[in-house]
Amino acid sequence: MVMKARTISRHFRESFKSLIRNGWMTFASVSAVTVTLLLVGVFTALMLNMNKAATDIENDVEMNVYIEIEADEVSVSALEDQITDLSGVESVTYSSKEEELSSLIDSFGDEMALFEQNNPLRDKFIVKATDPRQTERLASQITTIENIAAVEYGEDKIDQLFETLEVSRNVGAVLIFGLLFTAMFLISNTIKITIVARRREIEIMKLVGASNWFVRFPFLLEGIWLGIIGAILPIAVVSVLYYNVYEFMEPRLENSFIQILEFTPFIYQINALILLMGVVIGMWGSFMSVRKFLKV
Amino acid sequence: MIQMKQVYKKYSNGIMAANGFDVNIQQGEFVYVVGPSGAGKTTFIKMMYREEKPTKGTILINDVDIATLKAKRVPYLRRNIGVVFQDFKLLNQLTVYENIAFALEVIEEHPKTIKKRAMEVLDLVGLKHKARMMPDELSGGEQQRISIARSIANQPKIMIADEPTGNLDPETSWEIMNLFEEINARGTTIIMATHNREIVNTIRHRVIAIENGLIVRDEQRGEYGYEG
Ligand SMILES: Nc1ncnc2c1ncn2[C@@H]1O[C@H](COP(=O)(O)OP(=O)(O)O)[C@@H](O)[C@H]1O
Ligand SMILES: [Mg+2]
Numbered sequence: 001m002v003m004k005a006r007t008i009s010r011h012f013r014e015s016f017k018s019l020i021r022n023g024w025m026t027f028a029s030v031s032a033v034t035v036t037l038l039l040v041g042v043f044t045a046l047m048l049n050m051n052k053a054a055t056d057i058e059n060d061v062e063m064n065v066y067i068e069i070e071a072d073e074v075s076v077s078a079l080e081d082q083i084t085d086l087s088g089v090e091s092v093t094y095s096s097k098e099e100e101l102s103s104l105i106d107s108f109g110d111e112m113a114l115f116e117q118n119n120p121l122r123d124k125f126i127v128k129a130t131d132p133r134q135t136e137r138l139a140s141q142i143t144t145i146e147n148i149a150a151v152e153y154g155e156d157k158i159d160q161l162f163e164t165l166e167v168s169r170n171v172g173a174v175l176i177f178g179l180l181f182t183a184m185f186l187i188s189n190t191i192k193i194t195i196v197a198r199r200r201e202i203e204i205m206k207l208v209g210a211s212n213w214f215v216r217f218p219f220l221l222e223g224i225w226l227g228i229i230g231a232i233l234p235i236a237v238v239s240v241l242y243y244n245v246y247e248f249m250e251p252r253l254e255n256s257f258i259q260i261l262e263f264t265p266f267i268y269q270i271n272a273l274i275l276l277m278g279v280v281i282g283m284w285g286s287f288m289s290v291r292k293f294l295k296v
Numbered sequence: 297m298i299q300m301k302q303v304y305k306k307y308s309n310g311i312m313a314a315n316g317f318d319v320n321i322q323q324g325e326f327v328y329v330v331g332p333s334g335a336g337k338t339t340f341i342k343m344m345y346r347e348e349k350p351t352k353g354t355i356l357i358n359d360v361d362i363a364t365l366k367a368k369r370v371p372y373l374r375r376n377i378g379v380v381f382q383d384f385k386l387l388n389q390l391t392v393y394e395n396i397a398f399a400l401e402v403i404e405e406h407p408k409t410i411k412k413r414a415m416e417v418l419d420l421v422g423l424k425h426k427a428r429m430m431p432d433e434l435s436g437g438e439q440q441r442i443s444i445a446r447s448i449a450n451q452p453k454i455m456i457a458d459e460p461t462g463n464l465d466p467e468t469s470w471e472i473m474n475l476f477e478e479i480n481a482r483g484t485t486i487i488m489a490t491h492n493r494e495i496v497n498t499i500r501h502r503v504i505a506i507e508n509g510l511i512v513r514d515e516q517r518g519e520y521g522y523e524g
Contacts, residue, residue: 007404204385207345208450209374210402212367 015221018194025190032186033230036179041238056258058132065125066149090130097121187285195293227282297323303353313339315509329489331506337489378447378455382462386431393427417445437468457488493520
């Protein structure tokens with residue numbers, strides 16, 4: 001389908017004329033697209049950041065592997081090798097109870113110093129899995145090794161986080177799906193009105209031999225414009241909102257292992273997504289009407 | 297150039313509007329299609345430009361079977377066929393000139409060609425001086441002349457007219473017939489369904505009479521043959 005420049009400009013002209021001629025329906029469709037994309041934008045930004053946070057937390061999952069008190073130095077170093085050799089282990093760091101205590105004293109002050117006489121802590125390895133999801137399997141494997149007293153990690157917290165994430169993702173998906181459908185329906189109705197209003201023109205076009213694409217094209221364009229116009233406000237709002245959230249959060253998270261997604265390129269990605277969805281629902285909405293009411 | 301072989305048409309409501317048309321029309325012929333209302337004249341005509349698709353049979357136009365033509369090829373078939381109706385089918389929001397230019401624009405003719413051809417055909421139908429008027433400022437006969445001008449703007453080899461004088465008074469009808477004669481004299485094949493016995497009996501051409509979806513009579517220089 002190669003189109004001549006003047007044909008393209010004609011299609012553009014016709015599609016713009018329709019937007020104006022349809023006035024209120026154009027307004028209604030654009031509003032629906034706007035609301036939809038606004039929610040899609042905000043929700044997606046939220047979800048992606050939550051995902052990021054979850055990954056950050058996940059990647060930070062460490063196991064504390066406590067060593068039996070009776071174990072001597074030789075068996076400790078043997079243990080370290082044994083754990084390192086397990087498949088899926090990223091790192092094994094030894095931390096003696098003295099080191100543990102001094103780091104406690106560092107963070108909580110001198111009151112902790114009175115434990116120096118009788119250190120209640122235990123020697124341990126800090127073990128990280130290459131794939132955080134393997135943590136549970138590794139933990140049970142390590143527990144069975146001789147001279148290991150216990151293995152601890154924040155299993156409940158991780159599971160909970162992922163569950164929350166999962167639920168909100170599903171709720172959001174259903175909501176967005178419903179909204180997308182509504183916006184598409186409204187666009188399809190607007191296009192139908194255009195088609196009905198121009199049925200005589202269409203009839204004559206077909207009679208004198210306009211190609212099927214020539215007849216369809218302005219309507220598809222009109223749908224795309226509705227989608228694009230509907231994307232403008234959401235893009236602006238999401239950009240400003242995310243900029244402010246980012247400016248607020250970023251310094252506060254500086255020392256945390258959880259990080260908010262960088263303003264760029266994230267904002268470009270999410271705006272591209274909003275625009276793309278606008279175009280897609282616009283095209284799809286008009287496509288449905290064109291197929292149903294334009295027998296070409 | 298137009299050849300129908302055993303063409304049947306059954307509408308979705310079960311009505312059989314064509315019960316085996318067999319006909320051969322040569323390039324340059326002028327053919328009247330006559331018969332009572334509901335006989336199948338319009339169906340006969342509509343199948344020639346694929347407004348209706350036959351249920352069975354072959355319709356060859358220049359050796360192409362248009363009965364099985366792919367939908368996306370239909371527009372190109374229609375560019376070779378001019379169609380004229382009883383109700384003119386003009387766009388009232390466009391001027392006379394624009395109505396003709398429109399038909400050429402939508403088949404993506406070059407702007408220079410559009411201008412040249414539009415003026416030519418307006419001249420042919422004798423309405424060049426009314427190019428800037430709106431269709432509803434013109435008489436019925438003038439509007440039909442515009443629609444004829446539009447139908448021949450793309451220089452089709454075939455012209456199809458379904459009761460083109462049905463809405464016109466006798467005098468205007470004769471003017472329209474003169475125009476058809478002129479177009480036919482230039483080599484265009486004309487197929488015209490009509491109820492106008494006076495015209496058929498005066499300007500003699502081939503007559504195909506249809507009744508109940510069948511060709512019951514096919515005569516060179518025939519007569520209308522029905523009362524009233
Ligand atoms: N689109 C259609 N759907 C169903 N029946 C139709 C349709 N068009 C025509 N018919 C029927 O087919 C028969 C022939 O109609 P038509 O070809 O219009 O006859 P004519 O033009 O000779 O009056 C009639 O009985 C008519 O009611
Ligand atoms: Mg008829």
